[in-house]
Amino acid sequence: MKTFVPESKDIRREWHLVDAAGQPLGRLAVKIANLLRGRVKPIYTPHVDTGDFVVVINAAQVKLTGRKETLKQYKTFTGFRNGLHHTPAATLRATHPERMIEHAVKGMLPRNHLARDMFKRLKVYGGDAHPHRGVALKPLNP
Numbered sequence: 198m199k200t201f202v203p204e205s206k207d208i209r210r211e212w213h214l215v216d217a218a219g220q221p222l223g224r225l226a227v228k229i230a231n232l233l234r235g236r237v238k239p240i241y242t243p244h245v246d247t248g249d250f251v252v253v254i255n256a257a258q259v260k261l262t263g264r265k266e267t268l269k270q271y272k273t274f275t276g277f278r279n280g281l282h283h284t285p286a287a288t289l290r291a292t293h294p295e296r297m298i299e300h301a302v303k304g305m306l307p308r309n310h311l312a313r314d315m316f317k318r319l320k321v322y323g324g325d326a327h328p329h330r331g332v333a334l335k336p337l338n339p
Contacts, residue, residue, distance in 0.1 A: 203240045203247055210318075212250045214334035217298060218258040225259065226301035228337065233306065233315040246311050252329050253321045257294035261286060271300060295321035 213232055217225055231237055235247030261269065269286040289297055298321050306312035320329065 201240070203242055203245050207240060208235075208245075208247050210249050212252065212329065212332045212334050213337050215251060215253045215337045216255055217253050218255040219260055221262055222259050222297060222301055226298065226305055229253065229298070229302050229319065230305035232337070233302070233318060244311075246314055248315050248318060250318045250332075251320070252327055252334060253295075253298055253319070254325055254327055255323075256298050256321050257290060257323045259294070259297060266290075271296075294323040 215225070215229060229251050232251050233248045235241050235249065238247055241247055266287050267285065271284045271286065271289055273282045273284070274280055275282070286297065299316075299319065302319060303312075303316055306315055320327065
């Protein structure tokens with residue numbers, strides 16, 4: 198008996214639409230990461246990129262539980278001395294709400310070249326509008 202390994206001709210990439218309004222950030226990020234990796238497909242193989250495209254709308258309305266809105270800090274480092282910047286979650290939500298979801302999903306992907314390709318298939322938008330109207334989007338059930 199031979200082990201099945203999917204090839205590029207076997208992979209069918211679908212497009213999923215995820216509405217982030219009112220959903221907890223971490224639980225939503227797990228669902229998105231599983232779609233990007235292809236873990237919901239029967240042909241999933243860890244060393245082959247079998248994932249789908251994911252379009253996330255209403256990123257500004259994602260829910261943070263507890264006191265995370267005021268206490269959670271996002272860190273960025275410029276590479277220079279004293280270049281560590283701290284941004285509260287409330288400020289990031291007001292300025293760039295899509296970065297909250299991107300940061301959470303990126304942390305749940307593996308650290309290799311496959312993850313960089315998977316992350317390119319994630320499209321996050323702060324509001325309802327998105328430029329992917331011509332694609333057949335399957336809504337994700339919460």
